[in-house]
Amino acid sequence: MPREQSIHAAGRGESRGQQCARPSAAKRGYDKHWKRLRLAHLSAHPLCVDCLAQGISTAASDVDHIRKFKKNDGGIDDALRLDPANLQSLCHSHHSMKTNRNDRPDRAASKVKGCTADGTPIDEAHPWST
């Protein structure tokens, strides 16, 4: 038990440190307007579009901006941020893959875990996928 407590304590401390250095969710563009739009989008489009493209029905947990709403100067393009046509529903694995590929090239090599019902890896970079 003490070992588990130390692991959780370390995780919380790291998380707090990251939150302090980062602007609030609202300042990053995830305000009440976004939350409302996100819920409406997930209600209307409950399945991951990338999984559907692979013939798999997976419940979406994330709403992705197809085109980035954050400008290169750090500003926010509100028209893109709240444009329903700029949104797509994704499962967390596919959203992480897209985010890593587009926004975090330093993490692009990270692996996405999981597979389809027939055992095909979800990670498009997996050696079995080539």
Ligand SMILES: [Zn+2]
């Ligand atoms: Zn998916």
